[in-house]
Amino acid sequence: MSELNQEYKPLIVAFCCNWCSYAGADLAGSNRLAYPADVKIIRVPCSCRVNPMFILRAFQRGADGVILCGCHPGDCHYTTGNYYTRRRMSMLFSMLDYLGIERERTRVEWVSAAEGAKFASTMNDFAKKVASLGPNKRLEDLRCKP
Amino acid sequence: MTNEQLKQEILRISNVNVTKCMKCGKCTASCPAYDEMEYHPHQFVSMVNNGDIQPLLNSDSIYRCLSCFACMERCPRGVEPAKLVEAVRLMAVRKQGANRMKAEDVPCMLDENTPGQLLVSAFRKYSK
Amino acid sequence: MQRIGVFVCWCGSNIAGTVDVHAVAEALKNESGVVFSTDYQYMCSQAGQDIIKNAIAEHKLTGIVVCSCSPRMHEATFRKTAAAAGLNPYMVEIANIREQCSWVHKDMLSGTEKAVILGRAAIAKVHLNAPLIPGQSPVAKRALVIGGGIAGIQTALDIADAGFPVDIVETKPTIGGKMAQLDKTFPTLDCAACILTPKMVDAAQNELIKIYSYSEVSQVSGYVGNFDVTIKRRARFVKEDLCTGCGLCTEKCPQKKVPNEFNLGMDTRRAIYIPFAQAVPKVATIDPDYCTMLKTGKCGICSKVCTAGAIDYTAKDEFITEKYGAIVVATGYNPISMEKFDEFAYSQSKDVITSLEFERLTNAAGPTAGKLLRPSDGEHPHKIVFVQCVGSRCDSCAEKGKEYCSKICCMYTAKHAMLTRDKYPDTEVYVFYIDVRTPGKAFDEFYRRAVEEYGVHYVKGMVGKVVPQGKKLMVQASDLIDGKQLHIDADLVVLAAAIEPDKSARPLATMLTASMDTNDFFTEAHPKLRPVESPTAGVFLSGACQGPKDIPETVSQASAAAAKVIGLLCKDHLTGNPCVASANEMLCSGCSQCANVCPYGAITYSEKEFRMPNRTTLMRRVASVNPAVCQGCGACTVACPSGAMDLNGFKNNQIMAEVDAICRN
Numbered sequence: 001m002s003e004l005n006q007e008y009k010p011l012i013v014a015f016c017c018n019w020c021s022y023a024g025a026d027l028a029g030s031n032r033l034a035y036p037a038d039v040k041i042i043r044v045p046c047s048c049r050v051n052p053m054f055i056l057r058a059f060q061r062g063a064d065g066v067i068l069c070g071c072h073p074g075d076c077h078y079t080t081g082n083y084y085t086r087r088r089m090s091m092l093f094s095m096l097d098y099l100g101i102e103r104e105r106t107r108v109e110w111v112s113a114a115e116g117a118k119f120a121s122t123m124n125d126f127a128k129k130v131a132s133l134g135p136n137k138r139l140e141d142l143r144c145k146p
Numbered sequence: 147m148t149n150e151q152l153k154q155e156i157l158r159i160s161n162v163n164v165t166k167c168m169k170c171g172k173c174t175a176s177c178p179a180y181d182e183m184e185y186h187p188h189q190f191v192s193m194v195n196n197g198d199i200q201p202l203l204n205s206d207s208i209y210r211c212l213s214c215f216a217c218m219e220r221c222p223r224g225v226e227p228a229k230l231v232e233a234v235r236l237m238a239v240r241k242q243g244a245n246r247m248k249a250e251d252v253p254c255m256l257d258e259n260t261p262g263q264l265l266v267s268a269f270r271k272y273s274k
Numbered sequence: 275m276q277r278i279g280v281f282v283c284w285c286g287s288n289i290a291g292t293v294d295v296h297a298v299a300e301a302l303k304n305e306s307g308v309v310f311s312t313d314y315q316y317m318c319s320q321a322g323q324d325i326i327k328n329a330i331a332e333h334k335l336t337g338i339v340v341c342s343c344s345p346r347m348h349e350a351t352f353r354k355t356a357a358a359a360g361l362n363p364y365m366v367e368i369a370n371i372r373e374q375c376s377w378v379h380k381d382m383l384s385g386t387e388k389a390v391i392l393g394r395a396a397i398a399k400v401h402l403n404a405p406l407i408p409g410q411s412p413v414a415k416r417a418l419v420i421g422g423g424i425a426g427i428q429t430a431l432d433i434a435d436a437g438f439p440v441d442i443v444e445t446k447p448t449i450g451g452k453m454a455q456l457d458k459t460f461p462t463l464d465c466a467a468c469i470l471t472p473k474m475v476d477a478a479q480n481e482l483i484k485i486y487s488y489s490e491v492s493q494v495s496g497y498v499g500n501f502d503v504t505i506k507r508r509a510r511f512v513k514e515d516l517c518t519g520c521g522l523c524t525e526k527c528p529q530k531k532v533p534n535e536f537n538l539g540m541d542t543r544r545a546i547y548i549p550f551a552q553a554v555p556k557v558a559t560i561d562p563d564y565c566t567m568l569k570t571g572k573c574g575i576c577s578k579v580c581t582a583g584a585i586d587y588t589a590k591d592e593f594i595t596e597k598y599g600a601i602v603v604a605t606g607y608n609p610i611s612m613e614k615f616d617e618f619a620y621s622q623s624k625d626v627i628t629s630l631e632f633e634r635l636t637n638a639a640g641p642t643a644g645k646l647l648r649p650s651d652g653e654h655p656h657k658i659v660f661v662q663c664v665g666s667r668c669d670s671c672a673e674k675g676k677e678y679c680s681k682i683c684c685m686y687t688a689k690h691a692m693l694t695r696d697k698y699p700d701t702e703v704y705v706f707y708i709d710v711r712t713p714g715k716a717f718d719e720f721y722r723r724a725v726e727e728y729g730v731h732y733v734k735g736m737v738g739k740v741v742p743q744g745k746k747l748m749v750q751a752s753d754l755i756d757g758k759q760l761h762i763d764a765d766l767v768v769l770a771a772a773i774e775p776d777k778s779a780r781p782l783a784t785m786l787t788a789s790m791d792t793n794d795f796f797t798e799a800h801p802k803l804r805p806v807e808s809p810t811a812g813v814f815l816s817g818a819c820q821g822p823k824d825i826p827e828t829v830s831q832a833s834a835a836a837a838k839v840i841g842l843l844c845k846d847h848l849t850g851n852p853c854v855a856s857a858n859e860m861l862c863s864g865c866s867q868c869a870n871v872c873p874y875g876a877i878t879y880s881e882k883e884f885r886m887p888n889r890t891t892l893m894r895r896v897a898s899v900n901p902a903v904c905q906g907c908g909a910c911t912v913a914c915p916s917g918a919m920d921l922n923g924f925k926n927n928q929i930m931a932e933v934d935a936i937c938r939n
Contacts, residue, residue: 013936018346019809020789026344029373037384040391040936041374043345045853045924048871049908054929061937077787077810078907079873088912113809114791120378166669170708175738175752176617180759188754220617220738224669 010064010130012039014123015054017047019077020112021069027116028123035123038131039067046070047108048081052092055106059139065105065130069119072110082110101138104129149197152237156194160233164195166223173217173227182210187217187227194230199237208235209246209272239274246272276401279310279335280393281326283317283342285372292376292385298341301390305397309333318348323355330359337365337400341393343372362405364852364923369396391936398935402928406852411902413499413848414599417839418443420491420782421604423451424470424825425817425832427477429602432836434482438843441484441596442477443491443505445778448553450474451606455536455630457637457644459825460689461720467552467639474554487555490778492593494601494785497874497905498812499848501598509589511560511568512546516584519556523576523585524548532564534641537634540649541641546576550639558584600839601786603796603808604816604832605779609771610665614674618661618769623742624650626767629660629683632690646698648766651745655765658694659749660687660705661737665772667708676772676793681822683770684711688721688730690768695728704731704762706751714824733760740767773822788813796820806835814838853923854904855911857897859884861918864895868910868919876903877910 016022022043028035044050047070055066068089070082089108097103107126111119147155157164173187180186185193185207193202202208208231217227239246247268282299284290295313303311310333314322317340329335338361340352345368353363369392379385417433419426422444430440442449453459454474456466477483486505493504527544534543536550545564548556560568560576567573567587577585609628612620620626625648627635638644648655662683668675684707691703710732712718724730735752742748749762775794783790788808789797796815799807806815816835817828842848857868859882869877877897884892897919899910908921920926 011937013933022344023346023809026346026370026373029344029377032377034378034380037375037379037381037388040388040395041370042395042929042932042936043370044908044929045921046907046909048912049921049924049929051912051926051929053926054933057930058933058937061934063933063937071789074784075789077789078905078909079787080871081873081907081909084871084909084912112791113789113797168667168708169754170663170736171734171752171754172736172738174754174759175736175750177738177759186752186757186759188752216738222663222668222675224671 008131008134010038010127010135011062012065012067012127012130013058013063014039014041015044015047015050015066015068016041017070017077017081018043018045020071020075021047021109021119023113024069024111024115024119027113028120029116031116033116033120035120036127038127039123046076046078046081047085048078048088050085052088055092056139059101059105059136060141061144062136062140064133064136065107065126067107067109067122067126069109069111069122072112075112099138101136102133104133105136149199152199153194153197155237156199156230156233159236160226160229162226162229162233164191164225164230167191167195167225168223170222172220172222173225176216176220178214178216179210179212183207187231190227190230190234191225199234202234203238207231208238211235213271235271239272245274248273276307276337277309277333277335278305278307278397278400279326279329279333279338280308280312280397281317281322281329281338281340281342282311282313282371282393283322283340284313284315285343286315289342289372289376292379292382293371293389294382294386297386298371298389298393302339302341302393302397305394307401308397310335317342318351323351326352326355327359330356330361335361337367337403339367339369339393339396339400341369341371341389341396344368344370344374364406365400365403367396367400367403369393394938395932395935398931399928402925402931404922406922408852409850409901410847411499411850413843413845414501414597415439415843416441416596416598417600417602417843418501418503418596418598419602419604419816421451421606421817421819422446422449422485422487423604423606423817424453424473425606425819425828426451426602426604427473428829428832429604429816429836429839430477430483431473431480432833433839433843434480436836436840437482438840439482439484441486441598443486443489445488445490446549447488447510447557447559448549448555449477449485449487450552450554452630453825454550454552455633455637457633457640458689458693460685461714461716463689463693471552474552478554485555487557488559491782491785497903499599499842501601501812502595503598503601504593504595507592507594509562509591510557511562511565511585511587511589512558513584513586514555514557516582517557518582518584519548519558521548521558522579522581523558526575526579528573528575529564529566532561537641538628538631540631540634560585600812600814600842602814602816602835602839603779603782603786603788603819605776605782605819607773607818607822608776610676610774612664612769612771615664615769617739618664618737618767619740619742619747620769623740623747624648625655625742625747625765626740626769628769628771629686629690630771632768636690636693646694653765654698656700657702657762657764658704658766658768659737659747659762659764660691660703660768660770662687662705662707662770663736663772664769676774678793678822679711680770680772681711682773682824685714685717685720685824687768687770688712688724691730692724692728695724695730702731704733704764706733706735706737708734708736714826735760773818775819779819786810786813806831806838812842850902851906852901853906853921854901855899855906855908855919855921857899858918858920859896861916862896863916863918864897865915867913867915868897871909871913873907873909874903874905876900876905
């Protein structure tokens with residue numbers, strides 16, 4: 001099993017808000033805090049820019065985990081964006097739950113621009129979780145495979 | 147065991163991160179048993195970090211520590227020197243026949259004012 | 275179909291060390307639409323930028339992808355490069371293969387693989403980019419400085435010097451801040467008041483500077499160049515324009531037992547008071563918590579003695595709203611509370627004091643008129659123990675104190691020790707230190723003088739506990755060099771308390787949407803290259819609200835912030851961010867969902883006529899976005915049920931294309 005896991009590389013899409021989490025990811029980089037290369041970051045202006053559709057699309061196209069990072073509640077650059085995110089995502093997650101998608105495949109984390117270490121540890125932890133769940137078979141749309 | 151192995155063993159027993167120490171000496175400044183001890187709390191941290199465990203094992207200091215935890219309480223860096231003293235003492239008394247206090251020594255220490263709790267605590271601390 | 279150029283940067287060995295840049299450039303050549311792909315040592319250098327410009331001209335590129343460092347670093351650089359070559363700057367996308375790839379991954383194979391994928395995602399996005407033209411917005415030519423300490427005063431003076439009006443908002447009845455409470459300043463031992471009070475007077479007399487003392491910022495809206503700020507002027511029950519500052523009321527007020535916060539509670543003041551003789555504005559203030567007239571309606575002595583008729587017991591808080599182009603935060607610091615450090619007996623003995631209290635004790639305008647006397651019995655202390663790093667450099671899990679070094683304590687303690695020995699040579703002075711940190715011009719020399727010329731005993735070690743015993747304070751400490759435990763019977767113990775940002779900073783940051791670190795210090799836009807700007811455009815940082823600082827550093831940062839503000843206010847128009855939302859009127863159903871979530875009120879509705887088949891027309895309610903007000907968060911795009919709302923630069927199909935490109939293995 002452990003061997004299998006080493007072979008298996010999960011595909012993780014991370015949406016990061018430009019002001020806090022993307023900067024946090026940059027700080028993790030400047031401080032050379034390693035996390036798995038499986039994590040690919042997409043920059044969005046605010047976590048509230050992330051349409052639940054994007055997350056479903058990622059799963060449809062074969063992502064094994066999707067994580068959404070934004071500013072801490074109350075610290076949003078746009079004042080209230082992350083509050084919308086929180087509510088939208090709790091709706092989406094309960095829907096995913098209903099569909100039988102493992103809860104651990106999706107996550108919302110608040111990472112500030114000063115929390116490079118938190119970003120790296122979050123990504124390490126998330127990647128480990130997703131790897132332990134194995135490939136996402138339920139939502140992947142095989143018609144989308146090249 | 148090599149110095150490094152001894153160090154790792156102490157760190158494992160105590161679960162203390164000695165590298166957090168900033169060498170301020172507040173532990174030693176707080177220690178009420180200072181005059182009794184050959185090695186002082188800050189030296190425990192430093193010596194464990196350097197792998198100098200043998201002198202600590204051979205020293206009476208590990209039995210002189212009152213386990214009052216003042217050093218742990220006051221340390222600004224959360225290093226917990228008392229746990230190191232405890233770990234070294236455990237390492238010493240866990241050896242075959244190395245009990246600091248033997249049952250047969252007890253009767254001559256007793257008088258009518260000795261609380262029973264004292265004996266229990268002493269056994270817990272000085273014997274395996 | 276776009277014609278895309280890909281430029282992979284080595285960043286010396288920063289990227290090339292973990293990513294095979296040639297392989298990345300080769301791999302991306304095969305992507306659809308890519309007509310040119312190359313790599314170079316430093317893309318951001320002049321030579322690198324020339325490669326981009328030449329390629330744009332030579333290959334008639336319509337979009338470019340730069341695989342380099344974070345877009346937060348060089349996006350602006352490459353956009354300028356593109357613009358210089360005649361390409362719309364918003365046709366540039368950055369793939370972050372340094373901070374988010376080469377620096378965090380150790381393995382060449384996986385690093386290269388990821389870099390290719392990130393490049394692919396950027397290419398997919400560029401395919402859908404459209405040229406954007408930023409709008410313009412006017413600049414309100416007035417600056418707001420929040421906090422009237424030395425940082426705020428210096429910033430305001432410098433901005434006013436350039437000819438722009440500035441308002442200072444200060445919560446206390448007077449400006450001056452912490453520096454007004456200090457006695458001498460290191461390392462030159464200038465008298466703090468002698469160098470500060472002329473600046474306070476300058477600020478008061480400058481026609482361009484308006485001081486709102488005893489006031490606070492209660493609301494902020496708007497954006498860079500156009501902030502609308504509501505300032506709450508707390509009722510001081512004294513008309514500022516009439517009060518002459520004669521001080522008669524403060525002598526006649528019968529309520530004498532109010533702790534004097536200016537002297538940190540070491541003496542008392544009246545219920546109507548002027549904090550100190552050189553206060554600016556020199557106007558009395560009534561403390562509503564203690565004034566008998568305000569509490570019971572019986573007294574009114576101050577209004578009887580006031581010849582100017584300035585007392586007004588019916589005053590209410592006032593709110594004024596003003597437009598500002600730039601905001602400078604200068605909220606400063608405070609010493610932390612000593613309640614979690616009871617091993618030093620701060621709460622048990624009056625003779626255990628903090629360094630700021632010591633400062634007041636030695637100040638000629640302080641409670642003892644500058645004589646160093648014990649607070650408990652007014653006697654001369656003959657043995658003084660200074661304890662450094664109280665609450666600084668603590669571990670986060672220790673849950674008391676701060677993780678950072680407070681920076682100023684080593685120097686002010688050396689100053690206190692030196693001045694004590696200078697004035698009272700019969701006093702023995704001990705300083706317990708962990709490290710003596712004196713980086714700064716003439717700083718270490720100063721500390722050495724305290725030791726060598728003034729005979730201060732510097733002891734490497736920490737104080738474990740302080741126990742009051744009779745009239746003495748028994749100090750138990752370690753001397754790590756001698757390997758001794760010391761027991762000192764001291765008369766006075768002075769704690770160098772850590773400093774923390776003012777409590778008002780956190781709610782202020784929320785109002786300004788400026789970011790803070792975990793210690794509540796404001797974060798700067800870039801730690802090295804943009805140290806006086808907040809990441810929020812139009813908000814600047816001055817002084818200790820950004821991190822612990824001494825006076826020279828504070829003043830230089832204050833002037834730097836002023837220079838940035840002047841640079842902003844000099845402009846007549848600001849170029850806005852074109853990455854704003856826009857509504858597709860053909861899809862919009864006029865449901866108002868987007869307007870409900872917009873934090874800026876940028877979305878309005880209007881009835882619009884639409885052509886229908888058979889030459890009929892239809893009136894429909896549709897949304898439109900004011901691009902000058904929209905900040906581009908994208909909340910509306912997700913709220914829109916019909917998909918009519920989209921965000922320029924981060925369009926739905928662009929993000930979707932990025933997702934697809936990443937998932938396409």
